[in-house]
Amino acid sequence: MRRRSARLKRALPYLLVGPAVVYLLAITLYPGIFAVYQSLYVVRFVNWTFTGLGNYEQLLTDREFWAALGNTAVIGGISLVLQAVIAMSLAYFAYRDPMIRGWRIVFLMPMLFMPSAVAYIWKLAFNDGRVISDLLMALGLVDGNVDWLSSIWLARLTLIVADVWQWTPFLFIIFVAALQGQDQEIEEAARLDGASWPAIFWNISLPMMRPIIVVAITLRGIDITTMFTNVYIMTQGSPGGATETMSFFIYRQGFRMFNFGYASAASVLMLALTLVIAQTVVKRAFRSGRS
Template identity: 40%
Template sequence: MNAQLKMGWFEKHTQWLLLVPTVLLLLALTIYPLIYSLIAMLHTVNVRTGERTFVGLQNFVEIAKDTFFWNALKNTAIYTGVGVAIEFLIGLGLAVLLTSDIKGRGIFRSLLLSPMMLPPIVAAVIFKVMYIPDFGVLNWLLGLVGISGIVWESSADTALMSLIIVDVWEWTPFMFLILLAGLQAIPLDPYEAAEVDGANHWQIFRDITFPLLKPAILIALLLRIMDTLRIFDQVFIMTGGGPANATETMSMYIYRHAFRFSNVGYATALSFIMLILTTIVSNIFIARLKTEEVF
């Protein structure tokens, strides 16, 4: 009788029991680190001894006065704004071009997606070799047209742009892929009506294609902006944040405080600010996306 009761209990609660491993894993990987970080950002933490000293909001006061933080925030904003804008314009142009009936468009689509298949670290290493001032292929190509070699990563004037070029090369295919899917999902009826009314290509794009493509555009921009705001691997491999902090992004600055200076409390406070900024940006896009009609 007891065995039957136990069996009945397990059968009745099977769906909840199956969730237990997932819930435990979620607690271990997300909830606990979140609680720990909320505590750590209000303390100074001695990594060696594990001692914590409560300082309240002092870490945030120091951040507000930290010129290196504002420099990192500026670099991150430039990297995100310029990189995503270029990726969007090129991706949109390629998507519009390759939705038209041109010969070999399937091959072009496949080739365009190939950079996205590489791990970011591999792309960073490839471009680091290409950027070598004396032997890199980019300066060799510039020399063919009479332009003197550029010190890509070693100059504060060009270092950040050299990182943006890598990001554009690797992630424009991602933008292209989402926009292409959005274009192919647009119904043909509005285009047929516009042709009957005698609209030209620009009018069709402005009044039909772009408005109906807005949901895909917002999704593509949201995903890329959230990704570029936390850029770390390419910066770490190619410039390390230099020269003279010209390429130090928020993620790189947090890494430096957490793992080089062992200033865990300060790094956690920086991470919390980064989380707030990312959440604000994402909520703006999500709110805008909700107002768009999805066909």
Template identity: 60%
Template sequence: MSATATLPSTAMKRRRSPLARKLFPYLLVMPAVIYLLLITLYPGVYAMYRSLYSGKFKLEWAGFANYRDIFSDTEFLNALWNTLFLGSITLAIEFVLAMVLAALVYRDPWVKGLRIIFLLPMLLMPSAVTFIWKLMFNDGRIISDLMKRIGLIDFNVDWMFTPALARLVVIWTDVWQWTPFLFIIFVAGLQGQDKEVEEAARLDGASWTKLFFNITLPMMRPIIAIALILRGIDILNMFTPIQLITHGAPGGATETLGYYINRVAWDGPNFGYASAISVVVLAFTVVAAQLLVRRYFRSGTEA
């Protein structure tokens, strides 16, 4: 009975051609690939097409005029500078905090079972987190009240009064929510390293600092590169804290590229120019990410 039951399946396997067997896995993933292309590739292609036209409803051919206007636009250059300035400080703080915390706790077994706790800030909606810190800094003046109670200040602080304070609020909001993203990646990378290398270095008398900076960090370079690239791309599109807290104030000191593109598109309105800026930012992001991946993956392999 079992022999007869296996005959149809065996015959079907024999009837399948080698080409059909090779194509079968691709057919299984094709629906997901098509869906991803529709939600990622199509908007990019449409943005390139729209960047060649001006006007809101009645499109008028503009060619590359929108691209020519970008680098003479002082507001765009200001938004680019703010994005790079805020992004570099935010990414540096998140990297240092995440790496220090990961290096301190990755050996403890309870970290493996309680990783979800470290992810809670980044699991919250960005708009909800932004509203919380807006209440803490501005609307509720909770931070100022706490600083007054412990004697650090004698007056309520207007966090939107100076560019430095406004930028501090934006950086704090992003660091609080997204440091766990780097932390959990670094913990996983540290826990996945070869323990025999560390044990051999300890037997040779290497201290903790030498072990960490000369062995652990070089082995972590590819993981660090991917994590920083992912966070850098996200920071490059920073929008929610600017939209809900600062609105680019004071004097455009906190206006980032994401907020500027949105303002040009809807307040102008100039969808063609906004699309051209988006295409330029996309091209810059792809080139920079590719260069960083090649560099750090090569150095990590050689190390």
């Protein structure tokens, strides 16, 4: 009886965690393996024709694929830079200023909205409701209504604004936590030496935060590569595919053109590219941090 109770006690943690592990594997590992398997076939509903690496070879010569990859890099890159700069600026003031410190929860509110609701709000503001156009006309910056989907960069701007508005708080909360978690004795020593707070922040806090900043930006960058909701609701890839991201390209290939094998190949290729870039960036950041 004692042996059984001891075995049961050792096995209890695994029994409790087991269902969650099985669930996570079912929703992550299996779809990934199935996508790799499906990418080797030309799939038209129930008709599966083995093509090997044919889908991947076709992707490498597909102008629409490269255009979607470029759009993702441009829109995501600009959005990520703006989010990092704004989040760090807000963290700088929220960490030091007692007046702003009490309003931190306000900065987090955009992240609490559903992405689809945010996309509809900004679609109403830019396109359907003409809110932004009316505001610009009231300020005398434009003479008439602005058609935000008539220009490549104006259409991209709508996606960037919506993404920056909602997800800057994600970086903000990480940066504030990093500032609060740093060694206060170093800051006090620098202050006693006569260093100002901007100098302390630039020369001490930022270098100490570098690994955390890189990881946070990498996580946000990975999430940006999956930008779909804003594109689907706000632009549909217009004008002329200039706002079609990789996620929307995969959706269009799979659920509009019903080329499921081709869509799976694009998703596998995008996943591999994202993992390689993310791991390279993080490794270099931590390696330079140790040196």
